[in-house]
Amino acid sequence: MVWEVGSPLSIGAILFTVIIVAAMLIWVERRLLGLWQERLGPNRVGPFGLLQVVADMIKIFAKEDWVPPFADKFSFVLAPPIIMFVILMSFTVIPFAPGVGVIDSDVGVLFVLAMASLGAYSVMLGGLASNNKYALLGSLRAAAQMVSYEVFMGISLLGVVALTGSFNLRDIVIAQTDGWFIIPQFIGFLIFMIAGIAESHRLPFDIPEAEQEIVAGYHTEYSGMKFGMFFVGEYLGVLLISSLLVVLFFGGWLGPAFLPPIVWFVLKTSFFIAFFILLRAAIPRPRYDQLMTYGWLFLLPLSLLNLMITGAFVLWQEGGM
Amino acid sequence: MEVIDTTSYADSVTATLVEELCLRFENEVIAVQSYCDGIPVLWLKRDGLIIVMQYLRQSASIRFQMLFDITAIDERVRVNRQGQPESDFTVTYHLMSFTHNCDIRLKVALLDADLVMPTISNLWPNANWYERECWDMFGITFAGHPNLTRIMLPPTWKGHPLRKDHPARATEMEPYSLSAERQIVEQEALRFNPEEWGMRRDSKNSEFMFLNLGPNHPSVHGVFRIALQLDGEILVDAVPDIGYHHRGAEKMAERQTWHTFIPYTDRIDYLGGVMNNLPYVMAVEKMAGIVVPERVKVIRVMLCEMFRIASHLLFYGTFAQDVGQLSPVFYMFVDRERVFNIIESICGARMHPGWFRIGGVAQDLPNGWDKAIRELLDFMPARLRDYDSMVMNNGILKRRTQGVGAYGVKEAMDWGITGSGLRACGMEYDFRKQRPYSGYENFEFEVPIAVNGDCYDRCAVRVEEIRQSLRIIRQCVDNMPSGPYKSAHPLTTPPLKEKSKLDIETLINHFLSVSWGPVIPPNEVTMTIEATKGLSSYYLVSDGSTGSYRTRIRTPSFAHLQMIPQISRGFMVADLIAIIASIDFVMADVDR
Structure with a gap:
């Protein structure tokens, strides 16, 4: 069989689809924002403006590959590929549908969290290597924000892991056959979603690149394809967080049988992507210290509480059996 | 006289x-x-x-x-x-x-x-x-001045431009060229030296970071520079640097005729449109002794309030945007577009119509002018309610702006703060009420005030002012007087055509006042109005010629920016952005 987890065809198809979808998300986001903001968005290139992404790609590839003379060249060039790499690596453990995936790992959840932590290096390196004060402020903010929110992100997932008894994402989906984890783990879902937005630093948590405050934050000095990688990396992040939400809390590919499993997965993921875009359109940005206070004083106790209650519940159930 | x-x-x-x-x-x-x-x-x-x-x-x-x-x-x-x-x-x-x-x-x-x-x-x-x-x-x-340095012009500038012997046109000066040596000198003059800005490089505990915010920065609304002294992200000091938008409007006024300076005034507060014409033409009218017909007054009030709405909407949207809310500015620009469509249908231009004239306005109102205005008046209140729930009642926005950049009435007066910035700290002072001009005494409207004087209150006051402006416009539409759209006074510019073809004398007079423009009797006058951003004032000196001898434009934004260090010390960079957004300035209005 060629269509099985880990086959070259499967890997190739997933890689291709993920990158294309992430690029198309740029168009989707601009059109959706346009719809919600009483304007049109890009609608000139190709049907419905679909080829806008192609035009952008041509532009971004044709741009001069510029490294500022005052930057630290090695880390400056290294930073953008890191974010692309770590997020694409995270996709390897995502179970898209039965038989569709790159690897079937028993430590899937841990792997995703580990990769997400490495993503922070990209942002920090980019900001520090730029040798620009705005970039420095951006990477300082990014480091603080990503490190803090990773803590709650990890803890919020443990409820799901406890209920399933496995770190394997495929097992987690199968464990939801009788009911999605959104119901028992609603608090975990909320915390994971908030932390996920903070991890992919999108508005309202785009503090590391807050345009109105620090111009473009850590990628102020970046242009051309290197900027493009940060940019696509952000959309890959959105895609990843949406897929994870679906896998962990919304039953992954599970759904009524009149549609194939992969379609259910895509539909659910699209819903969250649209939701993230809507959040961006609706909410203002909190201040850096407010975000940190909110995280440490509210989200952390809440996620610990959630974990303790879930653990108690699991123990009680085991004891009862 | x-x-x-x-x-x-x-x-x-x-x-x-x-x-x-x-x-x-x-x-x-x-x-x-x-x-x-x-x-x-x-x-x-x-x-x-x-x-x-x-x-x-x-x-x-x-x-x-x-x-x-x-x-x-x-x-x-x-x-x-x-x-x-x-x-x-x-x-x-x-x-x-x-x-x-x-x-x-x-x-x-x-x-x-x-x-x-x-x-x-x-x-x-x-x-x-x-x-x-x-x-x-x-x-x-x-x-005894603490820091008597150039404020508008570059530090290397020679001469003092508002002196009468300084050239007013580029053609009176040598062609500009920048040699390599000269460039080095100019560059060196721009070198940032914290001591010259009254900043120390380090304190007992830490070394400060200096951040150059502007002249090009997404949130400085034009070309405005603030030198920041930072301890982490906390502002130790913030020193504004202006002059990047200086065009010498006051000097231009001296070489233009009374009439031909009108379009330049539009571009002082470039969001205020014809509202900038008003203090200027009223000042000239006062010197000339022109009393304008009632219809002119009401037309002027109506258009000024239109521009107040347009300017406040832009403020409202960018304010929300500067605290990170992406969408409101787009909704408000849609509304602003409606306002501009109306202005265009009346004046023929959108942002800078230059439509007021000495003794009247450029044309009469077009047929059916009130239809679109009535539609706007019915349309806006619901939109403003939406904005309230979207922006003003948003919890994150409140936490970002309440208690940030606050000052009291005494401080405001010390720093020359007028307009919404003064009303936001509890002073009920609106020039339209205190010293009514152009017939404002005939309108019913409230002067909104707030009590805390912080960023949130400055925004809240302006939002309420939009509603009051709508109220004034409705009264204009319902009670538009009939009559001529310019005064019959001989100094009215352009003069009435009907009086020109009676005999050779009237024809010559007409020719002179069209080609040279009116000769305004020697006098001095200050005319102040409640503009979009505060008190805007024109101080004109006539020595009996076809142009102004001295035009002084006192703008609100200039005064307001000077207060930035005072109200932003101790806050964070993100708060500074909220503060400068809440001030609502236009750099053209600061530098002129």
């Missing part, structure tokens, strides 16, 4: 004050004059300035809380000075009393050989920038 005085609001009040001052300071007061605007003018000896200022501020029967303006006049080629003391350069101080609702102007004559004034920046903190501007533009030194 034909003078028709339409503002007698404070004449009797100031008359007693002038008597009091003349008695008390008989050695210091040289002369007392009065012009068509009714503001008493006292000529003082230079050495007497400080004590008279102190007296006026602290112990006179009428106390003056605000230093409204400081400027100078190069008198060397002025004719028709009508018994004024001999002077090469006259420094004028304009003070404003809120308790008695009146103004006074103090003048000091200086001779070319000795252009030194004592500084009053320790008496009125906002004198700092005004004195710097005087030095920059006229070369008048203010002894």
